[in-house]
Amino acid sequence: MLLGALAWLLTLPLLRSPYRHRWAVVPLALGLAGFTFLGLARKARWETALPAGFQAVEGRIDAPWTRQGERLRTRIELSAPASMRGLSLPLTVPADGEQAPPVPGTPVRLRTDLRPVQPAPVFLVERPLWRARSDEAPRRIHLASAQLLEATGPAGPSLLLRLQTFARRRFEALPLGPTAKDLWGALALGIPPADEAHFSVFAESGTLHILVVSGLQVTLVMAAMEALLRRLRQRGAAAGAIAAGLVYAGLVGFSAPVWRGLFMGVAWAVGRSSGWKLPPVAGLHGALLLWLLGHPGAGVEPGFLLAWWALLGLLWGADPLAGLLSPLLGRLALPFARLAAPWLSTLPLLALLHGGAPWWGILANLLVLPLVAVLTPVCLALILLPLPGLTEGAAALLTWMGDGLAPALTGIAPLATGVLWPWLLLALGWLALAHLQGRLKRTRALTVGLMAASLWLLALRGTGRVPDTLSLESVDIGQGDALLLRVPGGDATLIDTGPGPWPGRRLARVLSRRGVREPVHLVLTHAHADHAGGWATLARLWPLASTSVPVTAGAEDPWSPFRPVGAEPGGLLRGDAWTRGGAAFSVRWPPGAFSLTDANAVSVVLRVDWRDRQLWLMGDALAIQEKDLLDLGDPGPSPHRLLKAGHHGSRSASDPAWVAALKPELAIIPAGLRNRFEHPNPETLETFRRQGTMAWITGPSAGVRAAAVEGGWHVETGDGAAAFTPLRSPTP
Missing domain, CATH: 2.40.50.140 (Nucleic acid-binding proteins)
Incomplete structure (x- = not known):
């Protein structure tokens, strides 16, 4: 903050120089950054002081x-x-x-x-x-x-709450199917979809912004009202549009995106009514700046940043890109550039914030947004005044959009962000292009550079980071298991995917930030939702080199609720082994194909050997399986071990005899913060304490990552903590 303030003061004399127009953006940018960080600091202090x-x-x-x-x-x-x-x-x-x-x-x-x-x-x-x-x-x-x-x-x-309750009751009374109800409520009233699969489909097609009442819907309602009033009468259209926006915002709730939409809608209505004496670019950006000054924390909100960078690409990146492509595309260069520029300008932010970019995001928005522009005011009107035939038609169109159009346009380009500076430079490059284009300066060289950098990063699948040691990371995905295992010279391995679509998306971001560029190998320990619920989502977001599950007996397929379309996983039994990089993998359980009511009883137990280190990944194996493993001769000799505790550290796993035989230096317990099962059990923690084993719990630590280093294990957590656990001295 002090350096920023000093730099801002040093640039003030430049405002009086002959080059003041060139440098005026510097104090403005520093001032906005200062407002953002001051606002974040103030909000953090306020939140910390509140009772808990x-x-x-x-x-x-x-x-x-x-x-x-x-x-x-x-x-x-x-x-x-x-x-x-x-x-x-x-x-x-x-x-x-x-x-x-x-x-x-x-x-x-x-x-x-x-x-x-x-x-x-x-x-x-x-x-x-x-x-x-x-x-x-x-x-x-x-x-x-x-x-x-x-x-x-x-x-x-209150009157506002009565209005919201009235609209909600009218909506609930509409004869709608599940998909139509999810999309209707999201478009018109900002009700989150009940089925998380609908959320995932729109996220993977690049059209997630239509599933919440945001600036888009508010601005659409205001624009529709302004156009209607302008057609009916020449005067008062802007005031009517602003009034309609305020009523609609009150109906759906004055959230941050709704306020932004109101600002932008007011700028649009005032600009249109004045004959665009205030240019639309200045009006829209002025509205965003007013919002940012009033809510500085929004300066680092993903939706705000993506919207602003898309606007930069559309307004100032399209023309330079069209000039570059005109020799190849001719008259089609400008329409193509207007579609491609927002996608390219948001590419670095999509990679940093989501771990990938939707391949068909441009086409999906081109097809979906016109439907949304029509359906949002129509659905809102039909809630207040349902008309037979029209209601069924709108519901059928929403069902087709949710079950047909959006799924057909899903597809993510996974992008590694293990090295950050190329992505940050690319994002700043689009800011520089907008600045130069706004001042009517030459931009051809910069446009060529931005295009080349974007295509280069896409071709390389991002910026990777090669592992230099064995590491195991337990990702914080709530109550469930999701482990990332990396070894030098080998592809990444995921063990389990967590309980649903959101953990699948979180895993894609983890793979991106850890610099994984290759297809990953997936091992699913057993067919429970908290371990396999994110399988289908992850398969759409990141390429899978292989998928393996335990062999089971019985006529029913236990994997059908989780299996992606077309997936044919391989089977695992005790004795199966393979190498990946310098690590040797060995399946220790199950010893045969069982048909049991409890899937935990057939959970895969995996042993990984790398140099003088050994990992035991227990899945949801219980104490009875641990005793069976002892009878089968496990764990065998090994100097230094890390244990991923079975069944989230519950009382029914981590038997004292098994832990004593392993003598692990480190234990990782995947358990969600404040989970309803109260995992891990205090008796399990006491078992580890008596054996001198350092235990780390995923949820309270926001994730745990352990890496093999000289003389011990280096542990770092998602909340920024770090620790070193030394190796045990060899037993005489």
């Missing part, structure tokens, strides 16, 4: 209840404690509880655990991003039952 843990809380239910999976979600506006008065926090209860939750507008009191928002792992470049989610609250309330909400008076909803 069990507190007596009073407030009023402030939003309609929305079902998300197995829970109902709303918001509560607090009146106590005094330090949090006026703050609106998300609140969830079980969806199928014995007692219905209080209706919106009801004053309630409760005693609950105020949970702080957990920071994301540092290495995913997400540490500042979680603070920038301006529509999220610094604390969350997660209740085990709606009975904990004690009503202290009759419901007294």
